[in-house]
Amino acid sequence: MSDTLYIAASAALDHQTRLEVLANNLANVNTAGFKADDVAFQVEYYTQPQGEDPPADAETEVDLERFPSQDDLPAAIILTGYTDFSGGPSRHTGNSLDVALEGNGFFSVNTPSGIQYTRQGSFTLDQDGRLVTSDGHLVMGEGGEITIEGQKVTIDEEGYINVDGNEIDRLAIVTFSDLKGLTKVGSSLFATTDSGQIPEPAEQAVVKQGFLENANVNAIRMMTDMIAEMRMVEAYQKIVQTADRATSDAVNTLGTIV
Secondary structure (H helix, E strand, O other), X not given: OOHHHHHHHHHHHXXXXXXXXXXXXXXXXXXXXXXXXXXEEEEEEEEOOOOOOOOOOOOEOOOOOOOOOOOEEEEEEEEEEEEOOOOOOEEEOOOOOEEEEEOOOEXXXXXXXXXXXXXXXXXXXXXXXXXXXXXXXXXXEOOEEOXXXXXXXXXXXXXXXXXXXXXXXXXXXXXXXXXXXXXXXXXXXXXEOOOOOOOEEOOOOEEEEOEEEOOOOOHHHHHHHHHHHHHHHHHHHHHHHHHHHHHHHHHHHHHHHO
């Protein structure tokens, strides 16, 4: 495959990947607690040592802001995915078991895969009176499972839960020193990817009872970015087609001359 075909095809696939990520964001614009994703394009160059030929698979990162010299050979375009953890707008529901967070922090929930974390505060009670997520995962308090027996439930800004005037527990709201160590596992849940990631109490988080946090997705921006990405994919597809025709013409011409 010629360099032109390879570069254009690779770029088309990269922009197609970002298009899929943006489409997923748009599909979750109404999902409470959803955090938008995106990808960053990073070019890596191999700097050729004097008097040596570069190995085919060399990938040495260099300063991306400088223009590569004649001794710098493109090695790869790396796509790095990341999650935008900024807060989304709060929506009033009036449900006493709906809670939203302002500031950094996550609710702790007990899943079959262990403790995981979410910003989706659409809670309810199971048949045993335990506080659970919409998927049935147990919502954790500082004392463990939260069982509610009573009628009037109030949750203050610090996460303390009172039932009929009696304090029963406090929501286990945590944060992490490095949010890059969290990965999405579905249903607006996050899991730690590093065993060294230790949750810390989110002292600055503010709890809002009767509200839900909407997705931090700007629908108009997502649609605009998707249109731009589709045009990029189409442009690179045309380059591939043009390069393919040029190669075909060259082969046919060479065959005629011979």
